[in-house]
Amino acid sequence: MELIAEQFPIVIQSLNIGFIQTLKLFFVTLLGAVPLGLIISFGSMSRFRPLSFLTRIIVWIIRGTPLMIQLLIIYYFPGLVLNNPIWGGGESGRFLAASVAFVFNYACYFSEIYRGGIQGVPRGQEEAGLVLGMTKSQIFFKVTLLQMIKRIVPPMSNEVITLVKDTSLARIIALQEIIWAGQAFLKGSQGISGAIWPLFFTAVYYLIFNGILTVLLGRLEKKLDYFR
Amino acid sequence: MAILEVEHLNKSFERTEVLKDISFSLEKGRVLSIIGSSGSGKTTLLRCLNFLERPDSGSIRVNGEVLFDTSDPVTTQESEIRKKRLHFGLVFQSFNLFPQYTALENVMLAKELLAKGQPEYKQQKREMLARIEEEGKMLLGQMGLSDRMHNYPHQLSGGQCQRVAIARALALKPDILCFDEPTSALDPELTGEVLKVIRGLADQETTMIIVTHEMAFARDVSSQVIFMDDGRILEQGTPAEVIGNPSEERTRQFLARFTQG
Numbered sequence: 001m002e003l004i005a006e007q008f009p010i011v012i013q014s015l016n017i018g019f020i021q022t023l024k025l026f027f028v029t030l031l032g033a034v035p036l037g038l039i040i041s042f043g044s045m046s047r048f049r050p051l052s053f054l055t056r057i058i059v060w061i062i063r064g065t066p067l068m069i070q071l072l073i074i075y076y077f078p079g080l081v082l083n084n085p086i087w088g089g090g091e092s093g094r095f096l097a098a099s100v101a102f103v104f105n106y107a108c109y110f111s112e113i114y115r116g117g118i119q120g121v122p123r124g125q126e127e128a129g130l131v132l133g134m135t136k137s138q139i140f141f142k143v144t145l146l147q148m149i150k151r152i153v154p155p156m157s158n159e160v161i162t163l164v165k166d167t168s169l170a171r172i173i174a175l176q177e178i179i180w181a182g183q184a185f186l187k188g189s190q191g192i193s194g195a196i197w198p199l200f201f202t203a204v205y206y207l208i209f210n211g212i213l214t215v216l217l218g219r220l221e222k223k224l225d226y227f228r
Numbered sequence: 229m230a231i232l233e234v235e236h237l238n239k240s241f242e243r244t245e246v247l248k249d250i251s252f253s254l255e256k257g258r259v260l261s262i263i264g265s266s267g268s269g270k271t272t273l274l275r276c277l278n279f280l281e282r283p284d285s286g287s288i289r290v291n292g293e294v295l296f297d298t299s300d301p302v303t304t305q306e307s308e309i310r311k312k313r314l315h316f317g318l319v320f321q322s323f324n325l326f327p328q329y330t331a332l333e334n335v336m337l338a339k340e341l342l343a344k345g346q347p348e349y350k351q352q353k354r355e356m357l358a359r360i361e362e363e364g365k366m367l368l369g370q371m372g373l374s375d376r377m378h379n380y381p382h383q384l385s386g387g388q389c390q391r392v393a394i395a396r397a398l399a400l401k402p403d404i405l406c407f408d409e410p411t412s413a414l415d416p417e418l419t420g421e422v423l424k425v426i427r428g429l430a431d432q433e434t435t436m437i438i439v440t441h442e443m444a445f446a447r448d449v450s451s452q453v454i455f456m457d458d459g460r461i462l463e464q465g466t467p468a469e470v471i472g473n474p475s476e477e478r479t480r481q482f483l484a485r486f487t488q489g
């Protein structure tokens with residue numbers, strides 16, 4: 001116990017730095033995947049058959065394979081197979097590659113949620129807008145969008161919380177996120193080695209952050225509770 | 229002169245002909261009821277008038293103005309159709325109120341959006357919005373919903389929802405107000421309050437087209453009745469003629485089901 005108390009300040013400092021990298025990956029993924037998912041969902045709902053077919057094939061591949069494999073392929077394929085290391089070296093290169101993999105992977109999951117949300121709004125809503133002389137964009141922004149958001153908040157909350165934990169997969173390409181930072185003390189770092197508790201302790205970070213997100217997303221859901 | 233003239237309207241879905249050479253006209257201030265069994269094309273006809281479906285051929289004129297004519301391609305362009313829709317109002321069987329807006333907001337929304345597109349909106353924003361709100365409240369008052377205008381649709385009964393939907397359609401002052409089986413989704417108890425409102429509109433000489441299964445109501449309120457069967461107008465005339473003394477065997481068969489109870 002005494003030993004842990006002694007190690008605590010050093011470990012926390014290290015874990016904090018790792019967690020910042022975790023948060024960065026989380027927010028970049030969210031910021032990229034939320035709009036990209038919308039584009040993909042439009043693609044998969046397109047009346048132009050080849051486009052919707054192609055989009056659905058891509059979504060099937062991305063959702064059908066492990067994110068970990070996608071990370072490895074995206075990071076190593078350009079350099080090792082094509083002899084063209086586009087990501088550059090170091091932590092910034094790893095972060096870039098991880099961001100691309102995460103944004104793409106999550107955009108595919110989001111697109112399916114959006115598709116459900118859009119198709120779940122009854123056709124009569126659009127028709128009511130049309131006969132009232134509204135334009136298609138007025139109908140989208142003033143009528144369907146909010147109903148769609150209401151429908152997608154619960155499944156999106158689920159995905160967002162999963163994303164927080166999935167960022168740890170970036171460890172596989174040695175991105176220095178919080179798991180990597182915790183594991184360092186097992187191998188030996190800053191005079192501490194063979195300590196497993198820092199790795200266990202990372203769970204507290206995830207738990208607290210997800211607690212905050214759950215409260216915020218719950219509030220959003222409640223805010224949209226005024227209509228049905 | 230007739231306010232509405234429909235000539236030789238045809239519409240098919242895939243290979244099924246849903247409307248076959250539909251022609252009729254309607255005088256201003258009159259009420260036309262369309263009766264017939266399910267699948268006879270009544271609803272499709274209403275949807276064509278509101279441009280929710282595009283007729284394959286034929287023409288639609290309102291107040292002598294050609295709104296749609298397949299022999300004149302300019303009139304069938306998508307960009308032109310939006311403004312033309314405003315000649316018609318449509319009340320749906322399933323109300324289709326916007327759930328995230330209160331009754332009053334439902335009535336005001338389309339008008340607000342139209343006002344925003346007008347050049348004088350910037351200077352007279354406040355006055356224009358106040359007027360729209362005033363009119364909305366008045367319409368809901370007419371529908372007997374003064375105490376309900378700040379409720380959301382899910383807080384209202386089916387009959388109240390349908391009355392809000394009628395107010396919403398009236399807010400845009402359409403030349404012709406269409407009803408697509410306005411009481412079919414309602415409990416029998418709530419049917420009466422909606423029919424009363426429609427009857428009130430008829431008394432004020434609102435031009436209306438009503439697709440309905442309420443035979444007694446159709447007979448009572450309309451000045452003209454069309455009986456449709458298999459996409460065709462089989463019979464048309466006054467209610468006394470079509471409902472009271474039909475000349476076609478098919479019409480008699482159809483009406484018999486209602487009188488037998």
